Amino acid sequence: MRFYEFEAKQLLEKHGIPLVQSELVKTADEAKTAASKIGGPVILKAQVIAPGLTTASVQEVADPAGAKAAAATLLGLDDGGRKPNGILVEARPTGEAVYSLSFTYDGTTKLPVIAAANMAGKIDDLGDTHPERIVRRHFSALYPFSDYIAKELAKSLVLGGNDLKRMTRIVSGLARLFLKYDLADLDITSMVKLGEGRFAVLDVEADLEIEARHRQRPMLDDLGFAKDDLRQVREPTKFELEGARIDAEDPRGIISPIAEFDGNIGLVIGAGGGSLTLTDAVRKHGGRPANYAAIGGNPSVDKARRLTKLVLSKPGVDKIAVMSNVVSNTRADLVARGVIKGITELGFEPKDKILIFRVPGAWEADAAKILQKYGVEYCDRTVSISEAARRAVEKVS
Amino acid sequence: MAMFIRVDVDKSVIEKTPGLADKLVEVCPVNIFKVGSKPSSVEIVEDNVDECTLCDLCMQASPKGVRVVKLYE
Secondary structure: OEOOHHHHHHHHHHOOOOEOOEEEEOOHHHHHHHHHHHOOOEEEEEOOOOOOOOOOOEEEEOOHHHHHHHHHHHOOOOEOOEOOOOEEEEEOOOOOEEEEEEEEEEOOOOEEEEEEEOOOOOHHHHHHHOHHHEEEEEOOOOOOOOHHHHHHHHHHOOOOHHHHHHHHHHHHHHHHHHHHOOEEEEEEEEEEEOOOOOEEEEEEEEEEOHHHOOOOHHHHHHHOOOOOOOOOOOOOOHHHHHHHHHHHHOOOOEOOOEEEOOOOEEEEEEOOOHHHHHHHHHHHOOOOEOEEEEOEOOOOHHHHHHHHHHHHOOOOOOEEEEEEOOEOOOOHHHHHHHHHHHHHHOOOOHHHHEEEEEOOEOOHHHHHHHHHHOOOOEOOOOOOHHHHHHHHHHHHO | OOOOEEEEEOHHHHHHOOOHHHHHHHHOOOOOEEEOOOOOOEEEOHHHHOOOOOOOHHHHHOOOOEEEEEOOO
8 A cells, every 4th residue: 555755754754764844735825835934946746646657746846936836737637536635845955975775575585675775766776777786684574673784784885984873773763664564665765965964865655565454553544544545546446346345245255456457358366366367367368357356265155146246247348257276265166156146147147158167176076066057167276377367368259 | 046055944853952943043154044933943044045155064953954955966
C-alpha cells in the first residue's frame, strides 16, 4: 500500500528523521502562501498514487506567484480517476552532497537490506546506471537493529567524523521505522547534506506490506487512512467492488485480490502464488485475461459459485478457465461444485463455458467425478500450469 | 436445490434419541441441520447442503439416522 509522500514524511518526522521544510496545501492560494513562508525557489509535488506521474506531478518554481500557477495545474492531474490529495510545497536547499537510501527485502537472502549511494535517485535505477556507487548491508527482521550496521554502511559512503555520526543515526532510525511499520519498501531518493553539516531528507517513497494493514491500524489511523483505503493505483471498478463484496460477505476462503482487465478469458485461479503465474502464463500464450481473481484459503462452494457468476457475467467474457497450483487446504471438489453451480444458475452448460479445469490437490478425485458428470474434462498435476494456460488460450481463440 | 449432495435423515431415529437433534446441529461445520419445530427433531437447510464437506460427523453422531449421498457418484 503506497503512502502519499506527505504521509511518509509524517512518519519520518515522528521518528526524528530530519526533513526539509514543507507544507501540505489543498488549493492554489494556499500554495502561494506556503511558498511565501518557505521563501526562495520551491518544489511543488502533487500527492498522487497512480504510476507514470513522476514527472508530471512535480514542478519547481522560483516564487510564490509561480507556485500558485503551478499548483492550479497540478491539482487538475488525473490520479487514476482521483484528484491529487493536495500538494506538498517544499524548500529546495542546495547542499554539499546528495545521498540516496533504500530499504527493502532481498528475495534471495530472505533478509531486509539497506542500499545506499552517494548520489540522488532510486536505488533500483542507480543499480542499472551506476552499480559501482551502491553499497549494501543486510540486517535481521527478527532481532533489533544494531547501529553498527548503519555505521558500516555510512562508512562505506566515505563519511567520517560528525557526518558519519549523523548518517548513522538517520540510517538506524529509518531501519527501525522500516521494521516497526512492516514497510515493504522505503526509498529516500534524495537526502542532502546542508551547509551547516546536517542532513535533510528531500524525497521519500514508502510502501506498506498490504497484509500488515490490520496490525498497523493504529499507525494508519494516525495518518488518516480510511479502513477501506487500499491505495490502489486507480479507483476500483464495479466488477472489483462486487468481487470485494462477495469476499467480505463470506469469511470462508478468499477471492482477493480481484482486478478487472479488458480481455476475454475469465479467470478463476489461485493457490500459493499460482494465480500470478497462471495470469502470466495466459498472457505468454497470447491470451487476454478479463480479470485477475485469486481464490483460495478453502473457499466455500457459495463463494466459488458467486465468483464464477461474476466473472462469467462480465461483458466480453464467454468462457472461463479454472486453474490453480496444487491445492492443499483449498478443496478441488468444493471449487468444482461452486463453478458448476454458478454456470448452471446462469442457464449454461458447464462444458460450454469451462475452457479448462485444472485444480489438482485435495479431494481431486471427487472433483474429477463432479466434472465428469457435467461433461468437463478434469486436468490433474500432470498438466503443467503453462500447458493448462496454453490449452485455455487455444480453445478461446 | 442441492446439486451434488443429498442428506437423508430418518426422523424416527433422531426423535427417539434425546439430544441427538442438538448434536447434529452442533457437529455440522456448514449448518446443514437446524432444530425442527417438533421436540427432538431436525430439519435440513437446503441452501447449505451443497456446502457439505463430507466430514461424516453427522453420520458418526447417528449412524442409523443420517446418510450423506454424493449425487455425482
